[in-house]
Amino acid sequence: MFGVMLSVGTYPCLNLCFALAEEQDHLLQHQPDQPENPKVLKVAIIGAPNAGKSTLSNQLLGRKVFPVSKKVHTTRCKAQGVVIHEDTQLIILDTPGLTSPLKAKRHKLNESMLKDPWESMKHADIVLVLVDVSDHWTRNCLSQEVLKCLFQFPQIPSVLVLNKVDLVKKKFILLELITELTEGVVNGKKLKVGSDMKHDSHSSAKTPPQIAQASPPENRAHETHRLQETDKVQEGCSLDSSSDMESSLVTEEVQGPKPCEYRDLKNMKGWPCFREIFMLAALSGEEVDTLKRYLLMQAKPGPWEFHSGVLTNQSPQEICDNIIREKILEYLPLEVPYSVHQVTEVWEEGPSGELLIMQNLVVPRKSHMEILCPYCTSPSAKTRRCSASTGKSLL
Numbered sequence: 091m092f093g094v095m096l097s098v099g100t101y102p103c104l105n106l107c108f109a110l111a112e113e114q115d116h117l118l119q120h121q122p123d124q125p126e127n128p129k130v131l132k133v134a135i136i137g138a139p140n141a142g143k144s145t146l147s148n149q150l151l152g153r154k155v156f157p158v159s160k161k162v163h164t165t166r167c168k169a170q171g172v173v174i175h176e177d178t179q180l181i182i183l184d185t186p187g188l189t190s191p192l193k194a195k196r197h198k199l200n201e202s203m204l205k206d207p208w209e210s211m212k213h214a215d216i217v218l219v220l221v222d223v224s225d226h227w228t229r230n231c232l233s234q235e236v237l238k239c240l241f242q243f244p245q246i247p248s249v250l251v252l253n254k255v256d257l258v259k260k261k262f263i264l265l266e267l268i269t270e271l272t273e274g275v276v277n278g279k280k281l282k283v284g285s286d287m288k289h290d291s292h293s294s295a296k297t298p299p300q301i302a303q304a305s306p307p308e309n310r311a312h313e314t315h316r317l318q319e320t321d322k323v324q325e326g327c328s329l330d331s332s333s334d335m336e337s338s339l340v341t342e343e344v345q346g347p348k349p350c351e352y353r354d355l356k357n358m359k360g361w362p363c364f365r366e367i368f369m370l371a372a373l374s375g376e377e378v379d380t381l382k383r384y385l386l387m388q389a390k391p392g393p394w395e396f397h398s399g400v401l402t403n404q405s406p407q408e409i410c411d412n413i414i415r416e417k418i419l420e421y422l423p424l425e426v427p428y429s430v431h432q433v434t435e436v437w438e439e440g441p442s443g444e445l446l447i448m449q450n451l452v453v454p455r456k457s458h459m460e461i462l463c464p465y466c467t468s469p470s471a472k473t474r475r476c477s478a479s480t481g482k483s484l485l
């Protein structure tokens with residue numbers, strides 16, 4: 091075993107988390123406070139690795155709670171974040187990227203990375219399916235894992251969220267993607283993409299599209315309640331009137347069997363049962379508020395599950411591990427082995443509440459150590475306080 095010691099100095103986000111650690115334990119263990127007419131909604135966020143699930147979760151929460159990095163599989167297990175707005179509590183279920191058992195085996199991923207998205211679905215009232223529209227390889231179809239998940243839980247209302255629209259120059263492509271990812275059906279209605287829009291090159295240079303909704307959220311409370319109560323789809327997908335794609339998507343009632351009853355998974359590219367479509371850029375927060383307002387309106391009367399003082403169900407240790415892993419993934423040039431084991435060596439609170447945390451990163455192979463600390467085996471290692479022979483290095 092080789093160990094790499096990594097020191098983390100003061101971290102503003104950590105300060106607050108840990109200053110409140112004891113209080114958080116107390117809040118998690120006791121009955122949550124309740125407003126007069128509490129409402130609640132559990133929102134699962136699923137999608138392929140790197141689609142931006144944790145970035146979106148953090149934006150919805152208004153705080154950095156979940157780890158984010160440009161490398162895949164940053165999220166290793168499910169975690170919950172809590173949003174409170176007036177009498178409504180949204181519980182955000184962030185999940186690891188959906189992956190196949192074969193890939194999980196090949197990359198030696200934890201079992202939680204395979205199981206947790208499914209576990210979160212079991213508890214969800216609504217599911218957001220995130221698609222990275224900047225990824226040319228994956229954006230045209232939902233992965234088999236995502237489709238399997240949706241098929242397994244067809245009763246959970248699903249919402250398609252096209253993320254990273256800031257990276258798409260030709261905005262008309264988004265309309266084509268919507269058609270493919272929904273199999274041309276949204277909310278029980280067929281989509282028709284206007285031919286004027288489909289090849290309108292003028293739209294390519296314009297600003298990112300607005301959120302895809304039939305009417306402004308504030309007018310929709312009644313409509314969405316009706317939709318949930320009767321399961322009778324009335325609304326279609328159109329685009330916001332301020333969008334450069336206005337009127338390009340029109341809808342028409344679907345005849346015949348319900349599209350959700352189709353079972354030929356292998357031949358499916360999209361999911362014809364999405365209730366809504368949103369287009370946003372989670373990184374900049376663009377249009378995230380519109381999605382948040384929509385979610386708040388979907389909440390149903392019911393007791394809050396968390397005390398209003400709780401931001402996440404993660405323990406301080408989990409938050410610390412996540413932040414350190416996030417930094418390793420973000421700053422090291424190579425893929426980081428999944429088998430890295432984090433062991434906390436020092437955990438000290440300073441006089442003004444700041445924390446000094448040191449972790450040993452324990453890896454099973456020397457080659458892994460070189461990935462984590464490229465200087466460890468270089469001739470100048472000693473000057474960097476690294477020593478492969480002792481098995482400990484200070485980054």
Ligand SMILES: Nc1nc2c(ncn2[C@@H]2O[C@H](COP(=O)(O)OP(=O)(O)OP(=O)(O)O)[C@@H](O)[C@H]2O)c(=O)[nH]1
Pocket residue numbers: 137138139140141142143144145146157158159160161162163164165166185186187188253254255256257370371372373374
């Ligand atoms: N340009 C751009 N980048 C984004 C956006 N949303 C997320 N990203 C970036 O995409 C990368 C992956 O984001 P994450 O939030 O870690 O993705 P994830 O789906 O949680 O990833 P996994 O943990 O692998 O499942 C990060 O580098 C983010 O900064 C966006 O709207 N625009």
